[in-house]
Amino acid sequence: xxxxxxxxxxxxxxxxxxxxxxxxxAALVPGTSAAASTPRHDGGYQxxxxxxxxxxxxxxxxxxxxxxxxxxxxxxxKTLPSYGELLRQYYGTGHYSLDxxxxxxxxxxxxxxxxxxxxxYSNVSxxxxxxxxxxxxxxxxxxxxxxxxxxxxxxQVGKSWKIYAQDMGNDPxxxxxxxxxxxxxxxxxxxxxxxxATPTDQYVPKHNPAPWFHALTDNPKDCKNVVPxxxxxxxxxxxxxxxxxxDLKSIKTTPAFSWITxxxxxxxxxxxxxGDNLSGDPNNNxxxxxxxDLFLKKWVPTIMASPAFQKDGEIxxxxxxxxxxxxxxxxxxxxYTGNGNPSLNTPTDTSQSIVACCNELPGPNVTQPGDQAFxxxxxPGGGITGAVFISRFIKPGSVSDQPYNHYSWLRSMExxxxxxxxxxxxxxxxxxxxxxxxxxxxxxxxNNVSGKAMRPSASGSSVYPATASLTSPVQPKVVRESVPVxxx
Amino acid sequence: xxxxxxxTAPRAGQRRSGARCIRTPRLLRSAPAVGLSCLLIAAALxxxxxxxxxxxxxxxxxxxxxxxxxxxxxxxxxxESAAPGKPAVLAIGGPVAVRLGSTRLLATALGPxxxxxxxxxxxxxxxSALPTSxxxxxxxxxxxxxxxxxxxxxxxxxxxxxGRLITLTPxxxxxxxASPDHPVTLKVMGTFDSGAAQVxxxxxxxxxxxxxxxxELD
Numbered sequence: 001x002x003x004x005x006x007x008x009x010x011x012x013x014x015x016x017x018x019x020x021x022x023x024x025x026a027a028l029v030p031g032t033s034a035a036a037s038t039p040r041h042d043g044g045y046q047x048x049x050x051x052x053x054x055x056x057x058x059x060x061x062x063x064x065x066x067x068x069x070x071x072x073x074x075x076x077x078k079t080l081p082s083y084g085e086l087l088r089q090y091y092g093t094g095h096y097s098l099d100x101x102x103x104x105x106x107x108x109x110x111x112x113x114x115x116x117x118x119x120x121y122s123n124v125s126x127x128x129x130x131x132x133x134x135x136x137x138x139x140x141x142x143x144x145x146x147x148x149x150x151x152x153x154x155x156q157v158g159k160s161w162k163i164y165a166q167d168m169g170n171d172p173x174x175x176x177x178x179x180x181x182x183x184x185x186x187x188x189x190x191x192x193x194x195x196x197a198t199p200t201d202q203y204v205p206k207h208n209p210a211p212w213f214h215a216l217t218d219n220p221k222d223c224k225n226v227v228p229x230x231x232x233x234x235x236x237x238x239x240x241x242x243x244x245x246x247d248l249k250s251i252k253t254t255p256a257f258s259w260i261t262x263x264x265x266x267x268x269x270x271x272x273x274x275g276d277n278l279s280g281d282p283n284n285n286x287x288x289x290x291x292x293d294l295f296l297k298k299w300v301p302t303i304m305a306s307p308a309f310q311k312d313g314e315i316x317x318x319x320x321x322x323x324x325x326x327x328x329x330x331x332x333x334x335x336y337t338g339n340g341n342p343s344l345n346t347p348t349d350t351s352q353s354i355v356a357c358c359n360e361l362p363g364p365n366v367t368q369p370g371d372q373a374f375x376x377x378x379x380p381g382g383g384i385t386g387a388v389f390i391s392r393f394i395k396p397g398s399v400s401d402q403p404y405n406h407y408s409w410l411r412s413m414e415x416x417x418x419x420x421x422x423x424x425x426x427x428x429x430x431x432x433x434x435x436x437x438x439x440x441x442x443x444x445x446x447n448n449v450s451g452k453a454m455r456p457s458a459s460g461s462s463v464y465p466a467t468a469s470l471t472s473p474v475q476p477k478v479v480r481e482s483v484p485v486x487x488x
Numbered sequence: 489x490x491x492x493x494x495x496t497a498p499r500a501g502q503r504r505s506g507a508r509c510i511r512t513p514r515l516l517r518s519a520p521a522v523g524l525s526c527l528l529i530a531a532a533l534x535x536x537x538x539x540x541x542x543x544x545x546x547x548x549x550x551x552x553x554x555x556x557x558x559x560x561x562x563x564x565x566x567x568e569s570a571a572p573g574k575p576a577v578l579a580i581g582g583p584v585a586v587r588l589g590s591t592r593l594l595a596t597a598l599g600p601x602x603x604x605x606x607x608x609x610x611x612x613x614x615x616s617a618l619p620t621s622x623x624x625x626x627x628x629x630x631x632x633x634x635x636x637x638x639x640x641x642x643x644x645x646x647x648x649x650x651g652r653l654i655t656l657t658p659x660x661x662x663x664x665x666a667s668p669d670h671p672v673t674l675k676v677m678g679t680f681d682s683g684a685a686q687v688x689x690x691x692x693x694x695x696x697x698x699x700x701x702x703x704e705l706d
Binding site for chain 1: 700
């Protein structure tokens with residue numbers, strides 16, 4: 001049972017209201033500076049002191065699908081980049097969905113069953129440690145407790161976190177709302193993993209990063225942080241779970257890190273939704289990026305009105321992987337003919353070519369980094385998806401052409417939250433996030449170090465080209481200077 | 489198009505009396521919830537803010553560095569228009585206002601409703617290849633506001649991203665006459681590979697609208 005629609009609406013309005021009230025009270029309180037970045041002790045890049053991050057993950061769209069006008073998503077395509085930065089070279093790490101989520105939060109490379117979205121929810125086998133912080137996972141998808149995640153790392157440094165999963169718990173026969181949203185017990189033969197939505201429950205475990213790590217599912221304290229997006233009514237033995245909107249009302253109740261998994265409709269996965277798409281029209285089941293836009297129109301303003309965001313927050317909108325259509329990005333020299341499914345070995349493959357990014361390496365269980373899906377040629381990986389980040393530390397309308405992938409994201413979050421011990425490299429980076437030379441988000445992303453709020457500006461107002469190294473001078477091409485909201 | 493800045497704190501040193509939603513006209517006109525918030529701002533500024541210490545810190549940042557503008561979505565999207573010789577390219581679900589002589593109508597293609605929309609679950613599916621194609625239904629909805637038009641399923645055609653022509657077959661009637669009192673919905677089905685595709689509606693051989701869509705199978 002979940003919160004009633006009326007309660008949800010009330011809490012949303014209340015959240016926006018309280019957030020905006022908090023902004024208004026700014027007028028009454030003497031100035032406090034948002035901390036600017038300072039050089040790191042090891043001379044590396046130190047990101048600004050962002051204290052709150054919301055990562056919203058969407059599904060299966062190439063950069064071309066999302067950011068060139070092919071779909072009904074003008075809010076994500078046009079509006080949001082004018083309030084933040086468009087990362088034109090953000091890549092997934094594999095196909096299909098699940099391996100990307102595991103790479104993001106654990107630094108683990110795609111494995112045979114995670115690439116196939118784990119139709120049977122079962123433990124990884126044999127599960128021994130492999131070089132580079134990887135794990136031997138010839139079968140199965142649920143990693144042993146020795147494999148840690150960013151959430152375990154946040155626990156270690158005392159930073160709060162939550163995973164908000166839309167619809168999780170709507171149907172308790174499909175997923176366990178009090179146990180990280182897992183579909184059941186993965187031991188032995190495991191249980192069936194529901195891969196698709198139903199009209200009343202559009203949650204799917206493969207889009208929630210928590211159920212795939214015993215380091216989380218075996219710890220009830222961690223599973224308490226994996227909650228339904230819209231809250232959950234009290235049940236015998238369990239208190240009511242607050243919604244994201246309720247948590248946003250004050251900094252005290254806002255986690256430092258919030259991972260947001262929309263349901264299989266709102267994340268753009270289903271082309272036609274099985275259930276509600278937030279349009280308010282029960283006859284409108286349009287999915288894809290149209291539905292994702294409806295979700296973002298609801299939640300991005302709500303998050304941005306919160307005191308935590310206005311103080312030191314960052315919203316990240318990312319995708320797990322790219323689906324066709326792809327633009328051709330080099331490295332395609334011939335039609336690939338080695339697909340396991342011969343029907344994919346078609347001469348038209350070159351039009352779908354993509355490249356893996358950021359020196360992505362294959363894990364110990366597969367021969368290439370990411371599945372060779374969609375008949376793509378030559379180089380696998382997760383494809384270019386693009387991403388949009390919004391923060392007071394990011395100039396509105398800026399564009400970065402620096403390549404990043406999900407491992408870069410993990411490394412960046414580890415650095416941002418001060419996780420600098422342990423991990424695979426002893427510096428706090430897990431798995432392939434510890435790869436030599438991997439770039440975290442740098443000054444091309446956090447390009448407004450003062451934190452001074454800027455007026456929105458058309459996307460492309462400043463363009464940050466890729467640089468050879470993180471410490472190379474950043475020389476953006478500035479078409480239009482940023483204008484502070486409080487004068488110059 | 490950019491939305492205007494939404495909420496900005498007063499400048500440092502500015503006299504702070506009363507509640508103000510500075511530079512917020514579009515938001516306040518279009519978003520009832522935030523308009524309500526503005527009323528609450530007035531309440532807060534009249535002495536009921538109740539902020540804790542961390543909240544004060546947030547307020548201090550906003551006071552000194554400004555409030556980050558919040559992007560509100562346009563209330564409604566404009567409707568594309570089309571006529572013979574001037575087709576519109578749209579995302580599926582997008583309506584288009586079509587002019588056919590004296591007939592005026594709104595056309596919308598909806599779908600795809602896929603027979604397969606997710607990989608099979610369960611142990612038998614382990615290590616098996618994900619599905620690469622599915623049957624899917626596309627729905628064409630015609631709502632005239634003036635005049636009438638005969639709509640035929642054979643006027644719909646489809647190609648995938650490789651240029652392959654997709655054979656479409658009617659699901660239900662293959663034609664109908666649409667008028668202001670009688671909107672028409674026709675359905676066609678085809679077999680599509682995973683990836684991008686488009687469906688075109690033509691009238692007497694003249695393309696009127698092309699809708700793009702994706703087939704999702706993972």
